[in-house]
Structures are given as C-alpha cells and as structure tokens.
Amino acid sequence: MNVIENYLKEEEWIGIDLDKTLAYYDEWKGIEHIGKPIKPMVDILLDYINKGIKVKIFTARVHEPKSIPYIKKWLKDNNLPDLEITNVKDFSMKILYDDRCVQVEPNTGKLIIYPSRYTNIYNY
Numbered sequence: 001m002n003v004i005e006n007y008l009k010e011e012e013w014i015g016i017d018l019d020k021t022l023a024y025y026d027e028w029k030g031i032e033h034i035g036k037p038i039k040p041m042v043d044i045l046l047d048y049i050n051k052g053i054k055v056k057i058f059t060a061r062v063h064e065p066k067s068i069p070y071i072k073k074w075l076k077d078n079n080l081p082d083l084e085i086t087n088v089k090d091f092s093m094k095i096l097y098d099d100r101c102v103q104v105e106p107n108t109g110k111l112i113i114y115p116s117r118y119t120n121i122y123n124y
C-alpha cells in the first residue's frame with residue numbers, strides 16, 4: 001500500500017469505480033446485472049478496509065438511485081462490506097480508482113500516464 005495511509009484523516013475516503021474497475025463489464029445488461037469481481041481491485045479495496053480507511057463505491061450507476069439496492073446486493077453476494085455508494089466527489093476524497101481517469105501532475109497540466117484509451121475511445 002502506498003504512503004496515503006499515513007496521512008488520511010478519519011473523514012477522508014478512497015473512491016473505487018464499479019464497472020470495469022471493481023467489476024468485470026463488457027456490455028450493458030440491465031440495471032440488475034453487475035459483473036464478477038476483479039480480484040486485484042478487490043484485494044486493494046480490502047487492504048484499505050483492513051487498515052481502517054474509508055472506501056466508497058464511486059459509480060455513475062447511482063445517477064439512477066434505483067440501482068443502489070442492486071449494488072448493495074452485489075457487495076453482499078461477494079462478501080464485501082456494506083460500503084457507501086456515491087457519484088459525488090468532495091474535498092475528503094483523496095484517491096479515485098477508475099478506468100476512465102487520466103492522472104494529471106498537480107498544478108502543471110502534465111499527464112502522468114498517457115492513456116491508451118485516447119486511441120480506442122470508442123470502446124468506451
């Protein structure tokens with residue numbers, strides 16, 4: 001785990017995206033369908049939880065609030081904690097894991113990783 005665990009305050013949290021990050025996704029199959037868990041991300045999530053760090057599921061699905069019970073069920077079915085689910089970033093969000101993110105070096109505009117998705121954006 002990286003250095004963040006040494007300076008996170010109690011109210012601060014880590015966001016983890018759902019589709020294509022924590023759960024396998026190939027195509028939309030309906031609000032009730034969420035893919036199988038992706039083990040390396042599950043391990044990261046559980047590592048944070050075991051260290052007492054707050055994690056939220058960060059997903060555009062909650063744009064439709066009726067999706068929340070399906071996400072809660074998916075967490076339960078996969079033996080994951082009953083985490084808060086949101087699509088809202090706030091000042092307490094310290095890290096976001098997301099397949100769509102492009103990381104930018106603070107205050108410089110420099111890209112830390114040039115994303116391959118720029119060349120295959122229509123796959124999203």
Ligand SMILES: [Mg+2]
Pocket residue numbers: 017018019020021098099100
């Ligand atoms: Mg995603």
